[in-house]
Amino acid sequence: MMTDQTLISGAPRVKLKWYQVIDPITKLLLILDMTLLSFASTNLLLQAGLILVATLLLLFSKLSSTTFKALGFSLFLIGTMLIIQGLFYSRNQTVLFSVLGVSFYKEGLIYATTLGCRVLVIILTSGFFMVTTSISENAAYLELSGLSYKTVYVLMSVCYILPEMMRNMRKIQQAQKVRGTNPQKTLIQKLKSVLPVLIPLVIKTLDQSMARSISLQLRGFDNPNRTVRTSQRVYRLSRTLHIGLTGLAILLIGWKIWSKINGL
Amino acid sequence: MVEDKRIVIENLTTRYPGTEQPQLRQINAEVHTGQVVGIIGNSHSGKSTLCRVLAGVIPKIVSAEIEGDWHMLGRRVSDGWRAYNAMTGVVLQNPAGQLSGLADTVADEIAFDLINQGMAEGLIQKRVVEVATQMGLIEQLNLRPESLSGGQIQRLAIATAIAANPAVLIMDDPTSEMDPLGRRQFFQWLAQVKETNVFIVTSEIDDLCEVGDVVWVLNEGQMVAQGRPGEVFNHLAADWQIPAPTIQQLAQKMDWHLADGRYPVNDAELKEARYVHN
Numbered sequence: 001m002m003t004d005q006t007l008i009s010g011a012p013r014v015k016l017k018w019y020q021v022i023d024p025i026t027k028l029l030l031i032l033d034m035t036l037l038s039f040a041s042t043n044l045l046l047q048a049g050l051i052l053v054a055t056l057l058l059l060f061s062k063l064s065s066t067t068f069k070a071l072g073f074s075l076f077l078i079g080t081m082l083i084i085q086g087l088f089y090s091r092n093q094t095v096l097f098s099v100l101g102v103s104f105y106k107e108g109l110i111y112a113t114t115l116g117c118r119v120l121v122i123i124l125t126s127g128f129f130m131v132t133t134s135i136s137e138n139a140a141y142l143e144l145s146g147l148s149y150k151t152v153y154v155l156m157s158v159c160y161i162l163p164e165m166m167r168n169m170r171k172i173q174q175a176q177k178v179r180g181t182n183p184q185k186t187l188i189q190k191l192k193s194v195l196p197v198l199i200p201l202v203i204k205t206l207d208q209s210m211a212r213s214i215s216l217q218l219r220g221f222d223n224p225n226r227t228v229r230t231s232q233r234v235y236r237l238s239r240t241l242h243i244g245l246t247g248l249a250i251l252l253i254g255w256k257i258w259s260k261i262n263g264l
Numbered sequence: 265m266v267e268d269k270r271i272v273i274e275n276l277t278t279r280y281p282g283t284e285q286p287q288l289r290q291i292n293a294e295v296h297t298g299q300v301v302g303i304i305g306n307s308h309s310g311k312s313t314l315c316r317v318l319a320g321v322i323p324k325i326v327s328a329e330i331e332g333d334w335h336m337l338g339r340r341v342s343d344g345w346r347a348y349n350a351m352t353g354v355v356l357q358n359p360a361g362q363l364s365g366l367a368d369t370v371a372d373e374i375a376f377d378l379i380n381q382g383m384a385e386g387l388i389q390k391r392v393v394e395v396a397t398q399m400g401l402i403e404q405l406n407l408r409p410e411s412l413s414g415g416q417i418q419r420l421a422i423a424t425a426i427a428a429n430p431a432v433l434i435m436d437d438p439t440s441e442m443d444p445l446g447r448r449q450f451f452q453w454l455a456q457v458k459e460t461n462v463f464i465v466t467s468e469i470d471d472l473c474e475v476g477d478v479v480w481v482l483n484e485g486q487m488v489a490q491g492r493p494g495e496v497f498n499h500l501a502a503d504w505q506i507p508a509p510t511i512q513q514l515a516q517k518m519d520w521h522l523a524d525g526r527y528p529v530n531d532a533e534l535k536e537a538r539y540v541h542n
Contacts, residue, residue, distance in 0.1 A: 136368045156366060211361030214325050218354045219424065225382030
């Protein structure tokens with residue numbers, strides 16, 4: 001029996017955006033393919049192309065503050081990596097430039113840039129997936145694909161743990177700030193403030209997971225009579241995209257194995 | 265065969281693993297169809313544990329040593345969890361923990377229980393609107409559950425508990441995060457509930473006296489008093505540290521009592537006492 005959640009909500013039907021007609025599995029396969037492509041070559045032009053594609057996907061979908069934060073943190077890490085590898089990479093030979101008498105080497109910088117590009121490709125494509133797919137959409141799609149609701153719930157719960165921990169952490173840190181015990185002005189202070197609350201944070205999150213598990217059992221989520229929700233979402237070209245992207249992933253993995261065997 | 269419409273608890277003792285003292289000791293009680301039972305007591309008196317036992321959470325989901333017996337409307341947890349669970353609606357102490365976390369909207373969250381029961385689509389839509397109207401959430405149906413206030417989340421938790429029309433409703437402090445208006449609306453709604461056995465843990469003594477048929481007082485795991493609100497609150501022991509209802513305190517100051525000598529505890533009894541006094 002079809003359960004139209006939009007009808008239940010009484011929400012008006014709105015025109016779907018382009019990313020809403022792409023199903024979650026296609027988006028996950030896209031992350032896989034982009035990552036594999038990035039790891040398949042060290043060509044910086046290809047890496048730049050992949051970053052451009054991933055950035056365009058994000059720009060033409062939705063931008064969230066979380067994506068910016070993740071991106072900012074990644075760029076900070078990449079910057080650090082560039083400095084360290086530019087100075088100390090074991091295969092450094094060719095000096096590219098010097099600053100205040102400190103030499104940066106071409107080999108190290110290229111190596112760090114390649115790694116950084118790969119990180120960016122993963123962050124940007126994952127960001128695209130996260131901002132365009134809700135947990136409930138994933139759950140509904142996986143259940144429709146034939147997975148039992150129990151399995152779907154376990155999978156989704158795993159996705160839940162990190163955001164839930166971050167929410168709890170924010171609450172604890174806000175409480176600390178209000179009481180003046182957590183100034184958090186410098187990076188060291190921020191790190192110091194995290195360490196003492198890690199264990200209570202994990203326990204609290206597990207406790208919340210336990211409460212949710214009790215609640216779900218009380219609400220009959222494993223009832224064999226459960227109606228499989230048929231989403232009103234119409235996904236386009238799902239089958240073709242699944243076959244195409246899976247084929248590409250197999251090809252890329254095959255290429256990687258073949259090149260390893262032949263020492264390319 | 266005569267249908268058993270009682271809820272019976274016999275010599276119930278419960279102890280969580282790793283604890284020395286039992287959380288519930290030798291509880292005995294009997295409730296009849298349609299009664300609203302208010303459970304009151306101080307912290308660690310066993311109120312939430314009793315709710316967990318009645319809901320079947322203990323021993324089905326959370327393990328604990330249990331002595332004695334209880335059955336609701338002729339069923340025990342051991343007779344079959346699914347049937348027992350379908351009979352009850354539960355509101356947990358932490359309402360946010362009650363949400364599935366997989367619903368995009370309030371409507372989806374309420375529909376979750378109905379979908380689990382395999383209800384037909386048309387009925388689900390109708391029931392969601394009915395329940396949301398009862399809980400004053402009709403304007404929030406399209407909002408994300410996480411965007412609601414604490415009081416609204418509690419109302420949503422109650423909505424999810426009553427969606428499937430349970431025969432027994434068990435609520436553990438369901439108004440703790442509600443504002444005064446929300447609390448008043450909740451108790452007005454509760455006063456209209458018929459043919460459902462309601463167990464409610466609350467510290468809202470005044471409201472409880474208006475809607476409760478029976479009050480159970482727990483103290484250190486023991487049921488130290490049970491009976492109609494007027495009987496229980498007129499015989500409170502000082503060491504239970506439970507405040508008397510405002511109306512009773514007022515009547516004591518005015519020395520307005522009922523014909524049987526008790527002080528009134530609710531509006532109706534206050535009017536009666538005033539009539540007797542005049």
